[in-house]
Amino acid sequence: MLDKSFEIKGYINNVLKEIxxxxxxxxxxxxxxxxxxxxxxxxxxxxxxxLIDTGLKEVNDIINESKDDAKYICGNVCYRVxxxxxxxxxxxxxxxxxxxxxxxxxxxxxxxxLDIAFNILSFYMNYETKNGGKEQxxxxxxxxxxxxxxxxxxxxxxxxxxAVYELVLYAAGIxxxxxxxxxxxxxxxxxxxxxxxxxxxxxxRMIDNIDSEKVKLIYSYAVMKGCxxxxxxxxxxxxxAENIFKLATDKHVASKESVFDxxxxxxxxxxxxxxxxxxxxxxxxxGVLWN
Numbered sequence: 001m002l003d004k005s006f007e008i009k010g011y012i013n014n015v016l017k018e019i020x021x022x023x024x025x026x027x028x029x030x031x032x033x034x035x036x037x038x039x040x041x042x043x044x045x046x047x048x049x050x051l052i053d054t055g056l057k058e059v060n061d062i063i064n065e066s067k068d069d070a071k072y073i074c075g076n077v078c079y080r081v082x083x084x085x086x087x088x089x090x091x092x093x094x095x096x097x098x099x100x101x102x103x104x105x106x107x108x109x110x111x112x113x114l115d116i117a118f119n120i121l122s123f124y125m126n127y128e129t130k131n132g133g134k135e136q137x138x139x140x141x142x143x144x145x146x147x148x149x150x151x152x153x154x155x156x157x158x159x160x161x162x163a164v165y166e167l168v169l170y171a172a173g174i175x176x177x178x179x180x181x182x183x184x185x186x187x188x189x190x191x192x193x194x195x196x197x198x199x200x201x202x203x204x205r206m207i208d209n210i211d212s213e214k215v216k217l218i219y220s221y222a223v224m225k226g227c228x229x230x231x232x233x234x235x236x237x238x239x240x241a242e243n244i245f246k247l248a249t250d251k252h253v254a255s256k257e258s259v260f261d262x263x264x265x266x267x268x269x270x271x272x273x274x275x276x277x278x279x280x281x282x283x284x285x286x287g288v289l290w291n
Contacts (some may be wrong), residue, residue: 005273009248012266018256021055028259029055030070030077032221035266037080042270052081056121068108069119076123076176079130091127104146112151114166117144117173126180134182141188144174148195156202164206165215169200171222172267178229193231200232213253216263220244224271234276245272 021029031054036048056077075090097120098106105120107113121143128136150169155163174196183189200223207219223241227234245268250256254262 003251009247009270011252012254012262012269015254015256015262016051019259019262020041021051021058023261025220026068027073028069028263029058030073032263032266033077035263035270036074037077039266039270041080041180043273049081050254052077056081056086069116072113072119072120072123076126079126084131087123087127088131090123091131094124094127102146104143112147114147114151114155114170115173116147118169118176119173120178122173122180122272125177129180130184134185137181137185137188140177141191144177144192144195148198151201152195156199159206159209161210161212161215164203164210165212166220167199167203167206168215168218168222171196171203172225174199175225176224178231179225196226196231200226200237204237204240207240209265213248213251213261214264217248217253217261217268220268221264221271224274224276226266227276228271230272238276241268245269246256270275 019032021032024032033052036052040046040048041054054278056074066223071093075087078084078087078090098108098110100106100112104112105116107116121140124136124143126133128140147170147235155166155170174192178189178192178196181189181192203219206213207216210216220241223237224245226232227238227241245265248265248268254265256262
């Protein structure tokens with residue numbers, strides 16, 4: 001299906017022409033910008049730079065909404081498109097993020113939720129690696145340890161769509177976090193990889209029974225990314241994730257009616273076109289395991 005990339009890109013671009021960023025909620029906008037910046041990175045292009053810049057013009061409004069986690073997703077977007085100063089500015093909000101009595105992040109409505117991994121922790125790691133001097137790596141792994149111990153097991157025991165949605169964002173968040181961390185800190189890396197593998201194992205028991213397109217596509221993204229990063233075996237896990245993306249293409253899931261499904265589709269496509277073979281990482285390819 002890789003030879004259909006031109007056709008898929010045309011499909012994506014036609015849908016994007018019908019979508020208005022001005023009409024999106026803050027979170028939907030951040031999620032879409034994240035998807036587009038990830039696709040540009042995968043293509044080694046700046047095809048969506050103008051569209052991303054237009055969307056980010058309202059990033060200051062999102063930053064000032066102190067309870068809106070969308071600002072941290074925008075922070076990752078800023079790093080991808082070279083707006084480091086804006087990313088650093090967003091990182092200044094982390095100290096204001098609501099925490100429970102034990103010191104761990106909560107959502108705006110006071111819950112401990114696995115989607116914190118995608119919404120907050122991947123950016124927290126990105127900032128600490130690039131600009132924070134890695135001083136808060138211990139806080140980040142403590143956040144993950146707490147989420148996995150106190151929230152993961154209970155969530156994984158539910159088979160409803162809401163629970164699986166949290167789990168796919170958790171898996172995607174861990175993969176995104178691992179991608180931007182200092183890989184030399186092997187103990188932290190190994191601990192996060194184990195959490196990712198356990199999450200994927202749980203999702204593999206559930207995902208075929210879920211009807212939500214966005215959930216399946218985020219799962220596809222998380223699995224294909226894990227295969228590319230060698231967190232899991234490509235030969236064992238990639239086929240089902242690829243088939244989910246292919247089926248979504250056949251069903252024309254991306255549409256102006258569902259911005260979030262479209263963004264999830266673009267996220268999955270950004271990993272679908274990446275090389276998941278061994279040759280995509282190593283010292284001859286940027287000196288890191290992946291890029």
